[in-house]
Amino acid sequence: MTLNAYLILSTILFCIGLIGVLRRKNVLMLFFSTEIMLNAVNVGLAAISKFHGDLSGQIFAFFIIAVAASEVAIGLGLLILWYKRTGSINLDDIAVMKG
Amino acid sequence: MEKFVYIALFAPLVGSLIAALFSTQPKTAFTGWFTSFMLAVSMYASLNLLHFVYTTDSIIQVNLFDWIVIGSLNIPFGFVVDQVSVVMMTVVTVVSTMVHIHSIGYMEHDKGFNRYFSYLSAFVFSMLVLVMSDNFAVLFIGWEGVGVCSWLLIGFWYHKESATWAANEAFIMNRVGDLGLLLGMFLIYWHIGSLQYDIVFAQISTLENSTLVWIAALLFLGAMGKSAQFPLHTWLADAMEGPTPVSALIHAATMVTAGVYLVIRSNELYTLVPEVGYAIAALGAFVAIFAASMALVNNDMKRIIAYSTLSQLGYMFVAAGLGAYWVALFHLATHAFFKSVLFLGAGNVMHAMDDELDIRKMGGLHNKMKATSIIMAVASLALAGIFPLAGFFSKDKILEAAFNADAIMLWAVLWITAGLTAFYSFRLVMKIFFGEQNYSNEEHHPHEAKNFVIAAMIPLAILAVIAGWFEHAFVEFVTKTLPTWEASNLNHSTAWILILVTSAVAIGGIAVAVIKYRNGGFSKSWENTFIYKLLSNQYYIPKFYENFISKPYYAMSVWLWNVIEVKLIDASIDGLAHLVNKLGVKARPIQTGNLSSSLRLMVLGLILGLVFALVLSVL
Numbered sequence: 243m244t245l246n247a248y249l250i251l252s253t254i255l256f257c258i259g260l261i262g263v264l265r266r267k268n269v270l271m272l273f274f275s276t277e278i279m280l281n282a283v284n285v286g287l288a289a290i291s292k293f294h295g296d297l298s299g300q301i302f303a304f305f306i307i308a309v310a311a312s313e314v315a316i317g318l319g320l321l322i323l324w325y326k327r328t329g330s331i332n333l334d335d336i337a338v339m340k341g
Numbered sequence: 342m343e344k345f346v347y348i349a350l351f352a353p354l355v356g357s358l359i360a361a362l363f364s365t366q367p368k369t370a371f372t373g374w375f376t377s378f379m380l381a382v383s384m385y386a387s388l389n390l391l392h393f394v395y396t397t398d399s400i401i402q403v404n405l406f407d408w409i410v411i412g413s414l415n416i417p418f419g420f421v422v423d424q425v426s427v428v429m430m431t432v433v434t435v436v437s438t439m440v441h442i443h444s445i446g447y448m449e450h451d452k453g454f455n456r457y458f459s460y461l462s463a464f465v466f467s468m469l470v471l472v473m474s475d476n477f478a479v480l481f482i483g484w485e486g487v488g489v490c491s492w493l494l495i496g497f498w499y500h501k502e503s504a505t506w507a508a509n510e511a512f513i514m515n516r517v518g519d520l521g522l523l524l525g526m527f528l529i530y531w532h533i534g535s536l537q538y539d540i541v542f543a544q545i546s547t548l549e550n551s552t553l554v555w556i557a558a559l560l561f562l563g564a565m566g567k568s569a570q571f572p573l574h575t576w577l578a579d580a581m582e583g584p585t586p587v588s589a590l591i592h593a594a595t596m597v598t599a600g601v602y603l604v605i606r607s608n609e610l611y612t613l614v615p616e617v618g619y620a621i622a623a624l625g626a627f628v629a630i631f632a633a634s635m636a637l638v639n640n641d642m643k644r645i646i647a648y649s650t651l652s653q654l655g656y657m658f659v660a661a662g663l664g665a666y667w668v669a670l671f672h673l674a675t676h677a678f679f680k681s682v683l684f685l686g687a688g689n690v691m692h693a694m695d696d697e698l699d700i701r702k703m704g705g706l707h708n709k710m711k712a713t714s715i716i717m718a719v720a721s722l723a724l725a726g727i728f729p730l731a732g733f734f735s736k737d738k739i740l741e742a743a744f745n746a747d748a749i750m751l752w753a754v755l756w757i758t759a760g761l762t763a764f765y766s767f768r769l770v771m772k773i774f775f776g777e778q779n780y781s782n783e784e785h786h787p788h789e790a791k792n793f794v795i796a797a798m799i800p801l802a803i804l805a806v807i808a809g810w811f812e813h814a815f816v817e818f819v820t821k822t823l824p825t826w827e828a829s830n831l832n833h834s835t836a837w838i839l840i841l842v843t844s845a846v847a848i849g850g851i852a853v854a855v856i857k858y859r860n861g862g863f864s865k866s867w868e869n870t871f872i873y874k875l876l877s878n879q880y881y882i883p884k885f886y887e888n889f890i891s892k893p894y895y896a897m898s899v900w901l902w903n904v905i906e907v908k909l910i911d912a913s914i915d916g917l918a919h920l921v922n923k924l925g926v927k928a929r930p931i932q933t934g935n936l937s938s939s940l941r942l943m944v945l946g947l948i949l950g951l952v953f954a955l956v957l958s959v960l
Contacts, residue, residue: 263940333937340934 248289255282269321269331273314280310342393343403346422349386349430350469352379353437357462360455368454373445376458380441380465384434387427394427395818402475409478416536421475424822428670428815429472429602432677433595435804437465439797440590443685446794447586447692457497457584464490468595472602477526477536480603484522484567487596488515494591495583507579514576518566522603525559528552542609550614557610557617560603568600568654571628575883577651578635581643585691588643589684593650594677601654604661605670608823611661618662622743625658626754631880633761637768638876641698642687645769649724650680652758656739659751665742665826667819671812672739675731679723679805685798686717690773693787694780700769705778709787712795714774716802721770723805725763725847733844734809740843741836745828759843763850771858 255278262275284303291299325331356379360372394400405418422430441461448454467486474480496508530536532552533544545553564570569577580592591597604611604621611618632651639645653676660669693710694703707714723730726737736759743752789795828836857863867873878884933939 260944264937264944267937334935336936337934340932 245289245293249286252282252286252289255279255285258282267333269324269333269336272333273317273321277310277314280306342390342401345386345389345393346401346403346420346473349383349390349434350420350466350473352383352386353462353465353469355379357459357466360459360462363455364459366455367452368449370445372455372458373441373448376462377438377441377445379462380434380438383465383469384431384438387430387434390422391427391431394422394424398821400424413534414530416476416478418479419475419537420473420479421538422473424819425602425605425670426472428674428819430469432674433465433468433472436594436677436681436801437461437468437590439801440586440594440681440685442797443589443688443794444584444586446791446797447688448584451584453497457494460490460493460497461587461590464494464591464596468599471599475538477529477538477541480606481522481526484519484563484599487591487599488512488519488567491515491580491591491596494587495580497583497587501582504582507576507582511576511580514573515566518563518573518600521559521562521566523563525556525563528556528559532556538606542607545610546613553610553614554617557607557614560607560610561617561621564600564603564658565624566600567603568597568658569651570600570624570654570658571631572882574628574632574651575879575886578644578647578879581641581647585643585684585688588647589681589688592647593684594681597650597654598657598673598677601657601661601669601673604658605666605673605823608661608664608666612664612824615664618664619748620662622659622662622746622748622751625655625662626743626751626758627655628652629655629659629758630754630761631655633758633765634876635879636765637761638873640701640877642690642700642703642769642773643684643698645700645765646680646683646687649683649762649765650676652762653680653724656736656755656758659755660739660742663742663746663748663751664824665738666823667816667826668735668738668742670819670823671815672735674815675723675735675805675808678801678808679720679730679732682720682798682801682805683717683724685801686713686720689713689790689794692790694785697780697785700772702780703773704776704780705774706787707774710774710789712789713798714770716795716798717774718770719802720805721766722851724766725851726759726843727763727847727851728844729806729809731805731808734812737840737843738812741828741831741839742826744835744839745830747830756843756846760846760850763847764854767851767854768858771854772862776858776861 259275259277259279259282262278263272266272266275284306287299287303287306291297291303321331324336328335353376356376360376363369363372390401401422403420405420407415408418409416441458444457444461448457451457464487467483467490469483471480471483471487474483492508492512495511496505498504499508526536529541532548533541535541548556566573577592577597581588583592611621629652632648632655636645636648636652639648653672657669657672657676660666660672689710690703690706690713691698693706693713697703719730723732726732740752740755740759743755831839875881
């Protein structure tokens with residue numbers, strides 16, 4: 243496969259994630275969508291790294307995976323706490339910062 | 342010898358700082374005695390230096406540290422002990438030691454006892470910095486330091502409105518003079534590039550005449566403020582609100598003579614511009630008679646002595662202005678002794694009479710306060726210039742100087758003033774100590790001051806008697822630094838006639854006062870005459886200042902406050918704040934707090950950013 247194919251895949255995945263972020267109201271789904279976006283970027287990074295024969299892009303992808311994992315861990319923890327307190331994980335219910 | 346310089350300078354500072362530690366505590370006699378002891382140490386060091394300079398004729402110059410070194414500007418914290426400054430140091434420390442001891446008795450029942458001694462010693466330190474400095478910048482520090490201490494001490498009883506008012510008046514009037522001094526210093530630095538006395542005076546003759554006139558006039562403006570010369574004189578009489586020993590030390594013996602000291606110190610400058618010197622002399626003669634005339638009718642004991650100080654400062658400026666610098670310094674020294682003792686005596690009387698100041702309500706105190714009475718009479722004789730007391734020698738020289746310079750007008754004015762001085766001094770003495778008793782025995786129980794208080798006055802009184810006898814030694818000593826001056830135009834017989842004429846007018850003044858006030862004084866109708874009212878209202882000058890300077894200034898300030906401050910500055914600043922506030926209210930709806938709409942906005946921004954980047958890359 244050519245580099246273009248990988249990049250197109252990455253773009254499609256990113257757009258799917260983006261649409262998910264825009265459309266979904268469930269915070270859990272929001273997390274899934276952001277994961278998709280992050281991994282779309284990872285695909286792009288890995289592909290370009292292979293194409294250029296430079297490993298740093300793949301190492302960067304590893305970093306992103308690690309950061310995403312910790313982000314999800316913390317985010318889910320907070321989400322559980324929020325659910326326990328309010329009984330809802332709907333985005334529209336979370337509006338405590340209303341000015 | 343250097344260590345004596347440091348001891349003389351810093352002992353009062355140590356005393357002041359130690360006393361300051363106890364300033365908020367109730368009276369502890371320790372602070373009074375400790376500061377007095379430190380002053381005595383300083384006096385001992387000063388006398389030692391005097392002896393050293395006198396016997397060896399060498400000048401001691403010390404550099405404490407470099408203070409300002411920027412580019413070509415180099416101002417060290419340097420001190421010089423030469424013939425002039427050592428005389429000043431001796432006078433300052435002797436008078437202040439005695440005043441400190443006297444104050445222990447005077448302030449005995451005051452709540453601010455410790456605070457008082459802290460201020461008083463701080464004053465002495467500043468005064469020593471002023472007289473010992475070897476450049477104009479450090480002199481200026483001392484100059485401002487004595488100003489601050491004077492302000493603190495005039496307003497010592499700050500709960501009294503009149504005291505705070507007088508303190509502020511003194512401080513603000515001095516600011517006017519200080520501006521002149523500063524400008525004079527700037528001019529010197531501008532043209533010579535240094536503020537060190539030796540460098541400045543070595544090069545001063547190379548400057549243009551007009552520049553010299555400006556420098557001389559501006560420096561004298563500073564001297565006018567500090568020495569309370571017309572038209573900046575009103576603060577001195579009002580400064581009598583402070584405790585009486587303060588008046589003795591600051592407003593008679595030392596600080597007010599700083600202006601004279603400045604002129605003496607800058608003698609090289611004033612010698613080059615005799616026309617400015619003559620103006621100074623003329624102003625001095627005017628102030629001498631002007632202040633003496635006000636002293637004639639005043640009924641406030643301390644104010645009479647204050648006006649007499651003013652008048653004597655005028656004498657000193659006449660001498661300094663006519664180039665007889667050592668005569669000015671000589672009168673400064675003798676005046677310090679008899680004037681401080683007069684004030685200290687006035688303090689004793691105030692104590693005895695429960696802070697009564699009106700001499701019409703005294704009388705006949707001689708029997709109750711013999712020592713004070715005798716000391717004050719002696720000091721008054723010295724002030725009047727009676728042979729062989731100190732005032733005779735110094736005042737006589739000033740009159741000779743005026744006559745010698747062919748300034749017959751100045752001489753005549755000073756001659757009349759000598760008579761007036763004798764008259765008002767003995768009016769004071771007669772009204773307080775002799776004549777009939779004008780208070781009831783139930784009201785006041787006059788008593789003599791404590792023994793140590795009297796003991797503190799005695800050295801000063803002795804000096805007031807004998808200081809004049811050392812004229813020849815003094816002349817020989819100080820003319821090693823100062824230009825020599827002698828009455829070259831006068832032959833021997835003229836000089837004798839002058840002495841006789843002057844003594845005659847002084848004795849006449851005393852005789853008139855004694856005879857008149859023994860028989861009950863002047864009649865009441867005298868008080869309704871125009872001239873009496875003019876004099877007792879101080880020529881309406883305070884009123885004039887109030888109506889034509891203070892009130893318009895106040896009105897202008899109110900206008901500035903109401904119009905410029907409130908309507909312009911405040912309004913524009915407030916307007917800005919209101920604008921931001923309103924914008925915030927308008928922008929508030931953006932903050933819905935809804936995460937998904939925020940995310941949408943974020944994506945929108947991202948897309949806009951991308952489009953922008955694309956457009957830019959295409960362009």
